[in-house]
Amino acid sequence: MSSTPPPSQPAYVLHSRAYRETSALVDFLTPQGRLRAVLRSARGKTGTLARPFVALDVEFRGKGELKNVGRLESVGNSAWLNGEALFSGLYLNELLIRLLPAEDPHPAVFDHYAATLVALAEGRPLEPLLRAFEWRLLDDLGYGFELSNDLHGEPIAADGMYRLQVDAGLERVYLLQPGLFQGTELLAMSEADWSAPGALSAAKRLMRQALAVHLGGRPLVSRELFRKP
Numbered sequence: 001m002s003s004t005p006p007p008s009q010p011a012y013v014l015h016s017r018a019y020r021e022t023s024a025l026v027d028f029l030t031p032q033g034r035l036r037a038v039l040r041s042a043r044g045k046t047g048t049l050a051r052p053f054v055a056l057d058v059e060f061r062g063k064g065e066l067k068n069v070g071r072l073e074s075v076g077n078s079a080w081l082n083g084e085a086l087f088s089g090l091y092l093n094e095l096l097i098r099l100l101p102a103e104d105p106h107p108a109v110f111d112h113y114a115a116t117l118v119a120l121a122e123g124r125p126l127e128p129l130l131r132a133f134e135w136r137l138l139d140d141l142g143y144g145f146e147l148s149n150d151l152h153g154e155p156i157a158a159d160g161m162y163r164l165q166v167d168a169g170l171e172r173v174y175l176l177q178p179g180l181f182q183g184t185e186l187l188a189m190s191e192a193d194w195s196a197p198g199a200l201s202a203a204k205r206l207m208r209q210a211l212a213v214h215l216g217g218r219p220l221v222s223r224e225l226f227r228k229p
Contacts, residue, residue, distance in 0.1 A: 008059040031107040037067040054078040079117035091222040145169040147190035
């Protein structure tokens with residue numbers, strides 16, 4: 001009597017590197033979390049599919065932390081990214097590898113990632129897409145904080161100045177110091193109103209502060225791509 005084959009699931013490749021003679025060690029994003037698996041015969045036809053931003057259906061085998069790819073095939077339309085959209089996609093992948101715990105299911109993160117790739121491929125403005133992804137990732141991992149109320153539960157004042165206390169939220173301050181955020185900027189962020197003056201640049205600073213502690217002080221390699229001419 002034959003056993004039931006393992007179920008397959010949707011997936012994207014986050015990162016791949018050579019492993020032994022003809023295999024690859026691949027980090028996948030799936031609704032069940034970030035999975036690491038060995039892809040055999042990675043230099044053949046199957047290996048050409050194991051590249052970032054391709055929508056895949058993958059069968060994983062094995063119960064340990066390092067799994068094996070039993071079957072891999074492309075499904076639907078893949079996101080073809082170029083230029084800064086490509087750099088943005090690589091940035092998302094690096095964030096997920098660094099922040100998403102292995103085998104910790106986050107189906108909402110998977111869905112938002114897939115939607116963001118489509119938006120990047122369509123040429124939508126990059127900065128709002130990146131800020132929204134960073135925010136939702138932090139929130140889904142339990143690191144989010146309120147943008148419309150401070151850490152004491154008081155509504156953000158449009159004329160106030162605030163600093164981020166990473167483990168608690170936004171704190172109103174009354175003495176000028178580096179790295180502060182205007183109340184008007186925070187309120188615009190809470191409504192995703194990117195037309196408000198300063199909202200996008202403030203959101204970028206805020207997300208960098210919020211992410212830094214969880215990245216452990218190690219810089220993101222993909223950020224350097226944006227700085228190259």
